[in-house]
Amino acid sequence: MQTAQRIMHFQESVIRKMTRLATEHQAINLSQGFPDFDPPLALKEAAAKAVMDGSNQYSPTWGHPHLRQKLAEQYTARLGWSVNPNDHVIVTCGVTEAINAALLAVLNPGDELLIVEPAHENYIPSAIFAGAKPVAVPLEAPDYRLDPERLAHAVTSRTRALLLNTPHNPTGRVFDAEELARVADLVLRHDLVLITDEIYDQIIYDGRQHIFPGSLESLRERTITVGGLGKTFAITGWRLGYVIAPTRLTAQCRAFGQLAQRLFKILRRIDQGDDRVCFDAELFHERSARVRSKARLWHDDIFQGMGHHALQRAANPAPLGVDRVRQELLDARHLIGAALDKDQRHVTRRLVLA
Numbered sequence: 001m002q003t004a005q006r007i008m009h010f011q012e013s014v015i016r017k018m019t020r021l022a023t024e025h026q027a028i029n030l031s032q033g034f035p036d037f038d039p040p041l042a043l044k045e046a047a048a049k050a051v052m053d054g055s056n057q058y059s060p061t062w063g064h065p066h067l068r069q070k071l072a073e074q075y076t077a078r079l080g081w082s083v084n085p086n087d088h089v090i091v092t093c094g095v096t097e098a099i100n101a102a103l104l105a106v107l108n109p110g111d112e113l114l115i116v117e118p119a120h121e122n123y124i125p126s127a128i129f130a131g132a133k134p135v136a137v138p139l140e141a142p143d144y145r146l147d148p149e150r151l152a153h154a155v156t157s158r159t160r161a162l163l164l165n166t167p168h169n170p171t172g173r174v175f176d177a178e179e180l181a182r183v184a185d186l187v188l189r190h191d192l193v194l195i196t197d198e199i200y201d202q203i204i205y206d207g208r209q210h211i212f213p214g215s216l217e218s219l220r221e222r223t224i225t226v227g228g229l230g231k232t233f234a235i236t237g238w239r240l241g242y243v244i245a246p247t248r249l250t251a252q253c254r255a256f257g258q259l260a261q262r263l264f265k266i267l268r269r270i271d272q273g274d275d276r277v278c279f280d281a282e283l284f285h286e287r288s289a290r291v292r293s294k295a296r297l298w299h300d301d302i303f304q305g306m307g308h309h310a311l312q313r314a315a316n317p318a319p320l321g322v323d324r325v326r327q328e329l330l331d332a333r334h335l336i337g338a339a340l341d342k343d344q345r346h347v348t349r350r351l352v353l354a
């Protein structure tokens with residue numbers, strides 16, 4: 001019996017493996033990025049109502065028209081051009097599917113894709129599925145700025161696209177106007193397509209401003225903007241992602257989307273403009289102190305202690321443990337999670353990087 005060689009080099013997702021181990025050992029899970037708070041009540045109610053009201057069968061392949069309409073309105077404002085729900089928006093099964101669709105739409109076998117690293121662990125398998133070669137361009141500590149020379153150096157005659165994640169996981173960098181201008185130069189000079197993963201576009205702290213690369217005039221025609229609702233609304237399990245792009249590029253992505261499943265097609269009340277279910281910046285501000293202490297824990301203790309390599313392996317910092325385990329984390333160089341006793345005072349078990 002023969003099985004496919006295409007997946008020969010793929011291994012179990014590191015993130016999923018760490019999650020599995022964290023659950024098994026009741027450890028704090030430092031590897032998988034899901035919010036450690038519940039979705040807004042109104043959102044849960046809207047989903048439950050949609051299911052109870054009978055919204056349980058197939059939706060149009062490109063996504064529910066109301067959802068596409070809402071996204072088109074938002075992205076017209078964000079990108080500064082007239083995003084049309086029928087031509088420019090495709091709803092996908094999470095950001096993972098959106099990136100798959102974009103890469104399959106753009107890359108031919110043998111093409112090269114620039115990936116800024118550290119990067120989400122799905123990027124490389126997606127590139128390989130498209131038959132393309134992923135080419136890593138590292139961000140360097142301590143400031144993780146995009147280095148235009150390093151990017152330019154990685155371009156060859158086979159380079160077709162650049163995959164850029166901003167705001168960036170796991171460094172938290174929000175690439176600024178100067179960095180994006182250099183990216184635009186490079187993309188234009190080498191006739192590339194820019195694919196952006198902007199899953200964290202609404203989760204911004206300390207007055208930083210996210211620039212949507214697809215809003216830059218020079219990049220408009222050649223940017224596939226990818227986003228999702230999972231992190232913003234704490235609904236990672238609902239698998240809601242999307243692609244926003246000019247017609248020529250969405251047409252390419254749709255060809256792939258035909259094959260994919262739509263797991264969720266509800267949220268009708270959100271689509272119809274239920275104001276209770278909208279992004280609430282205050283919600284994130286309230287949580288920001290907690291998030292900051294987690295970020296400190298991650299950055300100071302884990303990253304500084306274990307270095308870049310570990311950061312790449314444990315791509316997602318949230319949800320991190322409480323401050324009590326800081327010293328424990330400092331003491332154990334390869335510790336990636338810790339289980340606390342019932343009083344939350346002492347670490348009883350450790351989860352260690354293999």
Ligand SMILES: Cc1ncc(COP(=O)(O)O)c(C=O)c1O
Pocket residue numbers: 033093094095096097120165169197199228230236239240241316
């Ligand atoms: C940068 C980045 N891209 C993509 C994903 C995957 O998104 P989804 O769960 O919507 O497929 C994640 C999830 O953590 C992520 O951090």
